Amino acid sequence: MSVERHHGGWIIVLSFVVSFMLAIMPLPGWATLWRPDWVALVLIYWCIAIPQRVGIVTGWLVGLTSDVLNETLLGQQALSLCLIAYISVKLHRRIRLFPLWQQAVGVLVLITLDQLLIAWIRGIQGQPLVDGSFIYPALTSMLLWPWVFILLRDLRRFYQVF
Amino acid sequence: MKSLLKNVQPLSLQLSLLVLGSIFLMFADRYQWSYLGIARSHLLALVYPVQYLVDLPVRAGQWLLVTASSHAQLINERNKFYAENLHLQATLQKFEALENENARLRQLLGSSKKTGEKTQVAEVLAVELDSLDPSKRKILIDKGEQDKICLNQPVIDAYGIVGQVTRLGSFTSVVTLITDPSHELPVQVVRTGLRSIAKGEGVVNRLSLLYLSNTGLNMGIKVGDLIVTSGSGGHFPKDYPVGTVVEINPDIGTPHAQVQAIPRSALERNREVLLVWTEEQMTAETCEKSRETLLTH
Numbered sequence: 161m162s163v164e165r166h167h168g169g170w171i172i173v174l175s176f177v178v179s180f181m182l183a184i185m186p187l188p189g190w191a192t193l194w195r196p197d198w199v200a201l202v203l204i205y206w207c208i209a210i211p212q213r214v215g216i217v218t219g220w221l222v223g224l225t226s227d228v229l230n231e232t233l234l235g236q237q238a239l240s241l242c243l244i245a246y247i248s249v250k251l252h253r254r255i256r257l258f259p260l261w262q263q264a265v266g267v268l269v270l271i272t273l274d275q276l277l278i279a280w281i282r283g284i285q286g287q288p289l290v291d292g293s294f295i296y297p298a299l300t301s302m303l304l305w306p307w308v309f310i311l312l313r314d315l316r317r318f319y320q321v322f
Numbered sequence: 323m324k325s326l327l328k329n330v331q332p333l334s335l336q337l338s339l340l341v342l343g344s345i346f347l348m349f350a351d352r353y354q355w356s357y358l359g360i361a362r363s364h365l366l367a368l369v370y371p372v373q374y375l376v377d378l379p380v381r382a383g384q385w386l387l388v389t390a391s392s393h394a395q396l397i398n399e400r401n402k403f404y405a406e407n408l409h410l411q412a413t414l415q416k417f418e419a420l421e422n423e424n425a426r427l428r429q430l431l432g433s434s435k436k437t438g439e440k441t442q443v444a445e446v447l448a449v450e451l452d453s454l455d456p457s458k459r460k461i462l463i464d465k466g467e468q469d470k471i472c473l474n475q476p477v478i479d480a481y482g483i484v485g486q487v488t489r490l491g492s493f494t495s496v497v498t499l500i501t502d503p504s505h506e507l508p509v510q511v512v513r514t515g516l517r518s519i520a521k522g523e524g525v526v527n528r529l530s531l532l533y534l535s536n537t538g539l540n541m542g543i544k545v546g547d548l549i550v551t552s553g554s555g556g557h558f559p560k561d562y563p564v565g566t567v568v569e570i571n572p573d574i575g576t577p578h579a580q581v582q583a584i585p586r587s588a589l590e591r592n593r594e595v596l597l598v599w600t601e602e603q604m605t606a607e608t609c610e611k612s613r614e615t616l617l618t619h
Contacts, residue, residue, distance in 0.1 A: 180372045186450045193456065216333070220340045228365040229372065231451045231460055231489065231496055234358065235347030242340045249333065285352070287457060287503070 168321030175202050176222055184229050193293050196300040197271050199226050200244055204267060205312045207248035208255050210322060219245030240277040244270050260306045268302040366491030373449045380448040439559055440599040446592055457524030459502040466493045474557050476598045482563040482586030483551060484595050499589050509564050510552035516542030517552055520564055529565055531581040536572045539579055545570060549583060559600050
């Protein structure tokens with residue numbers, strides 16, 4: 161039973177590593193504002209697909225790693241990603257039934273929440289947000305969601321991660 | 323069904339614990355709790371593989387460029403470097419003579435001799451550290467604790483001051499550039515000796531000089547002036563070029579004028595930077611000790 165319950169964990173780890181890499185990849189100046197929130201996308205997928213394995217603790221740890229990689233305040237993204245994971249795990253049965261485009265809208269809302277929380281924490285630190293640029297990553301993430309979803313779903317089915 | 327229902331309660335409990343945990347971590351990090359600093363440097367070493375993988379394509383590209391470049395091209399380059407080297411050697415001859423003269427004059431005056439410095443080349447990893455906060459200016463270099471780097475160690479390039487090491491991992495460390503909004507650097511105008519603080523603005527290639535009074539503007543500073551490190555504060559060696567003054571606006575509403583400068587160093591375009599050790603730092607055994615000697619000077 162326990163062997164069955166831990167099947168294909170390396171795919172999960174690998175997907176997070178790739179998302180970290182995409183998140184710190186250097187981009188040209190104009191594109192940095194539009195960089196999709198790769199880590200949150202992957203986290204949302206796994207929370208919806210296998211909530212019994214990937215949940216808020218995973219989200220928290222992934223967020224801590226992300227904080228170290230981005231040299232931000234430790235705990236900043238840990239907080240926002242564990243909240244995202246919580247919402248995704250809570251609603252996973254409902255979200256699974258949505259068509260892809262509706263899921264994408266859900267992702268837009270989740271990632272906007274995440275970005276707002278980060279902007280808020282930055283505001284407390286004395287670097288307030290001056291424009292609406294926090295919405296850009298959420299928009300690109302929404303557009304990319306169907307592809308991320310299909311790719312990860314196929315990977316999950318092929319390697320039988322459950 | 324029972325297990326499903328049982329799962330509901332612990333989830334929100336877990337969540338509140340984790341939220342409290344993150345808030346605690348943020349406070350601890352904000353107020354620079356020393357244990358957390360140590361933990362962070364270990365974590366930085368832990369994520370090194372990811373950073374290495376991101377940097378790998380750039381490294382491979384450079385390697386390919388070198389291997390694929392033609393014989394004629396390499397000879398051309400070699401000739402260019404040879405000529406450049408000759409030129410530099412010639413200037414250095416004069417420099418040595420001047421240095422000797424300077425030391426003699428200082429001896430006559432009875433003031434202490436200026437110390438020499440040691441440098442080490444570090445490579446900048448092609449990794450973005452400001453993907454979440456575009457106003458942050460930080461770079462990652464491929465030297466860490468194992469290369470005997472210290473916290474707050476100054477970093478320069480061929481043209482001037484780049485920044486200082488603010489986080490130390492085992493294999494990599496984070497350098498805060500002088501244009502980062504959290505960075506302040508004691509500087510001096512070469513022409514007149516006027517002192518100020520150069521603060522980063524979080525914008526590419528901009529520094530603002532603080533605490534220059536409106537009335538003092540005519541005397542001490544004008545557009546085109548070179549500013550150098552003043553050496554006060556002790557972290558940075560004296561007399562390294564920092565930038566050039568480009569804009570001076572007297573601000574009648576406040577006691578201080580708004581003065582802007584452009585950094586000399588190629589901050590974000592560098593692929594290699596230099597780490598500087600002053601002589602006291604070289605002789606001191608540990609980082610802590612070197613900082614103590616620096617502060618007493």
